[in-house]
Amino acid sequence: MEQNNTESVKFRDKANPERLYFIDALRAWAILMMLQGHFVSALLTESYREEGGMAYSLWAYLRGVTAPVFFTVTGFIFTYLLFKKYEKGWSNPRVKKGIKRSGLLILIGYVLQIRFGRLLEGSINASFDIVHVLQCLGLSMLLIIVLYLAAHKFNKYLFQILLGSVTILLFLSNGTVNQWEFGLLPEWLSNYFTRENGSVFTMVPWFGFATAGACLSGFFHSHLNKQGFYPKVFLITLSIGILLIFQSYEFIRDMGNLTDNHFLHSAIDDSYLFARLGVVFVIFAIFITLRNILDHKTILDIGQNTLSIYILHAMVLYGSITGHGLSRYYHHSLSLSHVVLGALFFLIAICSVVLMADRKVKQLFS
Secondary structure (H helix, E strand, O other): OOOOOOOOOOEOOOOOOOOEOHHHHHHHHHHHHHHHHHHHHHHEOHHHHHHOHHHHHHHHHHHHHHHHHHHHHHHHHHHHHHHHOHHHHHHOHHHHHHHHHHHHHHHHHHHOOOEHHHHHOOOOOOOOOOOOHHHHHHHHHHHHHHHHHHHOOOOHHHHHHHHHHHHHHHHHOHHHHHOOOOOOOOHHHHOOOOOOOOOOOOHHHHHHHHHHHHHHHHHHHHHOOOOOHHHHHHHHHHHHHHHHHHHHHHHHHHHHHHHOOHHHHHOHHHHHHHHHHHHHHHHHHHHHHOHHHOOOHHHHHHHOOHHHHHHHHHHHHHOOEOOOOHHHHHOOOEOHHHHHHHHHHHHHHHHHHHHHHHHHHHHHHO
16 A cells, blocks of 8 residues: 555546546455455454355455555556666666655554563564555565566566566466475564464465566556547556456466476466456456546545555554554454444545544645
């Protein structure tokens, strides 16, 4: 959930010099999905999870798309800005800014896992060093910078190919990496690669979503000002998305059978990652189509304050830092009607507080 209040990406075309807002709107949609998803998952009673049937399964699937959208959009935005001064390498101003922002995301991710009550008692909670979304996003941005610095002396299309290749390799190797042992690494470092200690977001496969977004941003940067770009990019993203959703499993299976490759055979179960990326591409296509009606100020403000919204929701719902959150007192105990009403109030309250604070801060420094 990369914060980007002061330097939002500006997309322009010849027909419409105004800024287009579908990326901010997409981030707003994703953060709202995350808020309701976390609220429902933490507080909904167990009985409905078992009896909810198709409705609950559909909700769970849509909830599972939220994180891939965040990683893809973060990779897209960050790398699009790198492309603006691609040849400069280390002198590219986005490199140093990106390093600082990455470090901030990682730092905040760990701070949110501290329980200061225990810290005052001279101990630290055991789950402090597990990896959640902010740490994984931060490291993903750092690795994109490394790939950029390695490739910037070459053609930018080679950089795009490199990013796309990383995505494919990470998705295909997910099952293999999950079987590896990381006992030789310090636990805090191994948590970036294994879920054994409780990490939720590991670099394999999540970095692959960030590189997929980064690869897509290169296409935007190279073709954005060409006539008829948006109809074309809509068809391209929609077509790729549909192919990934419906043909990933068959393609990996057939390639594995054709080449008799053990690696591809073992990757068949990970075809769902390509399908998830396909759903992200379809969502991109939808928001591209709706780009001219998604420019409401509140929507854009939400999309530009995702980090603050994430921090506040973590403190209120999970008790980050304080240890006292809604999930501590109402864990898996609310009925469906209470959860629906509660989730709606939760969304409105969290976003309202963050947006009011953001406006106050802007007034102070304006």
